[in-house]
Amino acid sequence: TPVEKYRAISPAEFFYKYREIAGFSNPARAIYQTVRELVENALDATDAHGIMPDIKISIRKVDEIQEFYRITVEDNGIGIPPDVVPDAFGRVLFSSKYVLRQTRGMYGLGVKMAVLYGQMTTGRPVEVITSKPGFKRIYYFKLRIDVNRNEPVIIERGSWRKNREWHGTIVSITIEGDWGRAKPKIKEYLFKTAIVTPYANIVALTPDDEIIYYPRIIDKIPRPPLEVKPHPHGVDLELLKQIISSHNYTSVEELLIKGFQSIGEATAKSILQQAGIDPGKPVSELSDNELLSLVNTLKSMKDIRAPSIKAISPLGSDVIIAGLKRVFQPEFVYAVSRRPQAYQGHPFIVEAGIAYGGKTPMSDDDKPIILRYANKIPLLYDEGSDVTTMVVKEDISWDHYMVSFPAPIAILVHVCSTKIPFKGVGKESIADVPEVRKEIKLVLMDVLRELKKYLSKKAKEEELKKRAEH
Ligand code: ADP
Ligand code: MG
Incomplete structure (x- = not known):
């Protein structure tokens, strides 16, 4: 019988192989999904930080013969620190959004899928220009993804002094697309995005030289979401162990009060009593059974404050x-x-x-x-x-x-x-x-x-x- 061949693959290789599950199944879907991922990152970098978004989108055909499109999205958001740029655009499952806070992105996948798709269809690298508010320089990167290692490969980088107070990010990705088929979906996407962002200026230049413009119509922006700690009702054994290992809490009581939202001293005492654990017990001495009993008590506590709404940002x-x-x-x-x-x-x-x-x-x-x-x-x-x-x-x-x-x-x-x-x-x-x-x-x-x-x-x-x- 033939021999089984065993090996492990990287997250980049997994998503490169199964790109359909992230919406990159063909050139039409890919161009729509690329626009969407870039626009959503741009909006997350602005309205989620209290900045009125100014978003500029351009989709241009860049090859005479082949259906190659260069998609550029510019925002006036918080920018990205230069030391983070390579991982943000070149390492699959790298994100600043893996915290408890409402954002459009959440998987740390979107922009890397577009970079990968560009890489496999046109071979062109992603280009990023960015600067944070207050920074003196603007940074420039050209990079691609090493699929086997799931690592960024920097092709070119540079920086120059700012001569005006600009902050934000400009990302350009060149992919094989099917503008004809994607056009109605992209227009529908922009239309529906405009409905829930009346506080944003959104302008898009299409390959047909059409300008789609949704001017800002109100000056009110939804309250930005804030990061919160986990709520006791959402805990499981793994999460509890993660909270313990990433902090230096001494007693179990401190772990409950500082590691979770909605737990004060009185609640902590009653939780520990129910779980049969001494409040002063050092966290490091908790047995597996005690951890399990703690999880079960936390999950089933009745008189506990509802999860904090600071982390969510309704439209109103x-x-x-x-x-x-x-x-x-x-x-x-x-x-x-x-x-x-x-x-x-x-x-x-x-x-x-x-x-x-x-x-x-x-x-x-x-x-x-x-x-x-x-x-x-x-x-x-x-x-x-x-x-x-x-x-x-x-x-x-x-x-x-x-x-x-x-x-x-x-x-x-x-x-x-x-x-x-x-x-x-x-x-x-x-x-x-x-x-x-x-x-x-x-x-x-x-x-x-x-x-x-x-x-x-x-x-x-x-x-x-x-x-x-x-
Ligand atoms: P996700 O949006 O799910 O976090 P992405 O792969 O789309 O994953 O983006 C990775 C990270 O890169 C984001 O979490 C964010 O920190 C950063 N980033 C991407 N685009 C921008 C942008 N336009 N402005 C600021 N940060 C950005
Ligand atoms: Mg994203």
């Missing part, structure tokens, strides 16, 4: 209303941001908006136009299997709200959390988690009640008008 009803007005100029618009809830120790907030009439397009025969968002990113694929679609189709009786389809109705649903239950790494749809599903249903009922009031008032007025005419 003003931003949603401004965004819907920006694109639909509707005759009726309304939005609701619900109170925070929790699942598995993670806080989440569900928000919804509704636009009716004006330039809102006609919906399908069985449902409204659905605009789905998770942590401020639009979800464009897999609508059928998304929890919002399930709620719209199964949990809402539209007749009750005087709505029959088709109708000029768009609903927007935004779920934000430190952990979105995505169905895959492509981040295209949200799974049917009962806690989340319930909130989506409730928020839709909130906005639909207002629509119903509006529609019945309108119907009455029309009725009166008709009578007056007779």
